[in-house]
Amino acid sequence: MTLFIEQCLNGLQFGLLLFLLAAGLTLVFGIMDLVNLAHGSLYMIGAYFAATFAAWTGSFVLGAVLALAATLLVGMAVEVIVMRRLYGRDHIDHVLATFGLILFFDEAVRLIWGPAGLSLSLPPWLSQPVQILPGMNYSAYRLAVIVVTLAVAGFLYVLVMRTRIGMLIRAGASNREMVGALGVNIKLLYTLVFGLGAALAGLAGLMQAPILTVQIGMGENILILAFVITVIGGIGSIRGALVAALLVGFIDTLGRAFFPDILRMLLSKEAAATAAPALSSMLIYLLMAVVLVVKPEGLFSAGNK
């Protein structure tokens, strides 16, 4: 039983982390109608900034806060310099331009930080296990990630549902032209939304950095998952992104945890051991295929797209 609870916590942690990435992606896609392949690069930049600032300041938390601010600025700069020229153009132009941005960021990181990658160490109070139930220890850091992401999800909810900016964001997701026609400064809104998306991606990157390694191309793998979540959840819907991210997180982790055992009952031990990691990483895509067949617009569609 504790195994199941622990795996659920792992799934929750991974799912919430994916939510941060997917929320930014779905906002940008939904509101600005922009396919941003370089979202993973912002995730990578966040991790690199965090590793650098943490080393400079000697404090993990301070490094994380600085990295968050820096990623926000980089995101807004990218919007002003590059993305503005792409609005209203064909999606294939977005794909080409943002793919170019991926190459640009990868090469820039290689020039600045070198090809070897960095590591971000945790302070002792986060690297200890904590007891959450009698006889059950869990990593303090993963617990902290869950708490922080839940807080951010709450903040996003309030921002989107209870504030004026949020109202504009929702309106923009439903009908962009109308929002512009009503005299809203759509340029500023776009820069803000893009910066917010970048900051969320950066936060995901810097929180993942101590668990994984900070390396070039770290954003590309996880970006695919973020796109899957956007598709499952419905484009432009933050609620959809949250539900889909949790689904994907749970399926990925629980699949990795329990699928090999199920497979072992059906196949020989050898075959199961080799096939299980491959098959369990396919489960997410199966889910996406099913959602696309049953509800092509995603679980929670944001509007008239």
Next chain:
Amino acid sequence: MRKALLAASAAVLLAAGPAVAQQKTIKIGFVSTFSGPTAGIGNDMRNSFELALDHMGRKMGGIPVEVIYEDDGLKPDVGKQKTEKLIESDKVDFISGYIWSNVMLASLKPIVDSKTFLVIANAGPSQIAGELCSSTVFSTSWNNDQTPQAMGLYMNQKGVKSVFLIGPNYAAGKDMLAGVASTFKGKVIGQELTTWPSQLDFSAELAKAKASGAEAVFVFYPGAAGVQFLNQYAAAGLKGTIPLFTAFTIDELSLPLQKENAIGVTGAQEWVNDLPNEANKKFVADYRKKYTGLRPTFYGAQSYDAAQLINSAVVATKGDLSDKTKLQKAMEKADFKSVRGGFKFGNNHVPIQNFYLQDVVKDADGQLSLKTVATIVKDNQDQHHDKCPMK
């Protein structure tokens, strides 16, 4: 005019004549990983190979040496391309390096087909020790399962009754887990293979190991993955409760990042920095002098030996690399002072060697370092050598 041209051609041919018989340079291709999170390993191998060349005066048998380093980016297809480039366009005399078993297996065919001499400095896929062995393929490392086999023997000595195995899902990972299972007398309660090299979050596997009730965990994660594994092992609260046994998971590159999480975690290895022989003392001291702040790893030691092996064969054949049989015989003699003490090849060109138990301790400078604790097994030969048709 025509006469002059003919005369000039003749003169050129005459001048070129002796050069055909005598090599102008010894060209060596070296394939390793120089980018991404495991670039440290490639750099260490290159540093050690360069140090060996320095020790030889950058000449082998009086002939200058040229080394071309290529980055495989940890990808089998890239490794194969780079290998083909070295053989076809650079026309190298020797090829060396290779960290990863899957990259090695993908690159093997063009090397064997072109009869280029290969000295593998790390990867040890079981196939190359067995049915895919070849007259021009040599290894200065080991076969994959030898090191974990030694670890299995050590766990028997420690009286471990049950173990949970975790490793990456690629050629070497499978060899490693099979190796430990073949000598361990207790029960293998569970086994997990993870997606390689993308998966670096081991939470699901660690939770299963914890729940399995196994007395011990054996793990194989080379490079950066080993850092993440050990740190997550500690963060999950397993360190101190379930003893961890390793192969190729703690080395001088990962140790500064694993820090105290590595203390008390033992591993098996064929080379440790404190092996008491003159060649090794010189290698370690000069390495630390030349590359300030860095320490050589077993990857480097194997690369250093690879350069020495090539040198010994070039010297023995007096720089005449045209007779492949003669060169092969000279390589098989392995007439050089290895940093692990003695060095001899089995019939399959994989070394027959000792395996030591290494532990993490604080050294005289207060830094964490690896130390030889005991010899687990002497003159060990891999279990695949009888499948190799070479006798």
